[in-house]
Structure formats: C-alpha cells, structure tokens
C-alpha cells in the first residue's frame with residue numbers, strides 16, 4: 001500500500017506529483033481526499049494527440065468512489081486484452097491532496113504468463129513466462145518507461 005501526499009503548489013505547471021507510469025502489479029484500488037489530481041493517458045490515436053502518446057485526461061470520480069487501475073500483470077495474464085493504464089498525478093494550486101493506493105500483486109516467486117483460460121486455441125502468446133520478481137527488477141530499473149519494460153517480456157512472435 002502507498003500513501004501519497006501532494007502539497008499545494010502555487011504553480012502546478014512547475015512540478016508533477018507522480019511522473020507517468022503504469023503500475024507494475026495486477027490491479028490498484030485508489031481512494032483520495034476529494035482533491036483532483038489523478039490523470040489518465042489516452043491511447044495513441046485516441047482523441048487529441050500530445051507528444052509520444054495520447055493526451056492526459058482528468059480522472060473525476062463521484063465523491064467517495066474508488067478508482068481501479070489495471071497494472072502490467074493484468075495486461076500479461078489477459079494476453080493484451082486488458083491494457084495497463086498509464087497515469088500520473090498533478091498537484092493543485094489550492095489544496096493538498098492525499099491518496100491511498102492498495103496494490104493487488106502476486107508473490108515475488110509467482111510465475112506470470114498469459115492465462116490458459118483467457119487465450120484462445122492457436123492464439124499467439126504476446127508475453128513469455130517470468131517471475132514477478134524479475135518483472136519488478138526490470139520495472140524498477142526502467143523508471144516508468146512502459147515500452148522499455150514490456151519489450152523485455154514480449155515474445156518475438158510478431
């Protein structure tokens with residue numbers, strides 16, 4: 001579990017609360033103190049483009065709602081059907097924000113691979129098998145670069 005606290009910043013354009021990333025785990029359940037700050041990245045080609053990926057949209061849940069993020073392991077076990085959501089957190093000029101993130105993750109020694117119950121017969125496996133420990137090591141070294149992380153775990157089958 002992470003507890004994040006973002007102090008109010010007079011000029012939010014000068015800082016980022018949390019840099020863009022996908023969570024390494026399976027799913028993350030997020031709650032916050034009602035101050036906006038979480039942003040999700042559109043997929044490339046979806047809506048207005050910005051830089052390398054799509055633009056950022058504010059995540060604006062109803063009061064008291066929990067936000068669920070899918071992480072890299074969800075993408076791997078579903079063989080790419082459910083994509084990990086890239087997100088970041090920005091600061092507010094007016095109010096401090098506190099968020100609490102509960103991470104659902106496998107044990108470090110758990111072997112992750114596309115789930116047989118999900119993959120259709122004859123379907124190419126997009127990801128090889130790996131331990132969650134190996135994933136976390138690569139993820140930590142790559143500091144949030146989604147493509148660099150995934151490249152290390154993809155099968156070379158097109």
Ligand SMILES: O=C(O)CCC(=O)C(=O)O
Pocket residue numbers: 002004018023030032037038087088089099101
């Ligand atoms: O503060 C937030 O809403 C996001 C936190 C987050 O992305 C994380 O802890 O992984």
Ligand SMILES: [Fe+2]
Pocket residue numbers: 021022023087
């Ligand atoms: Fe996150």
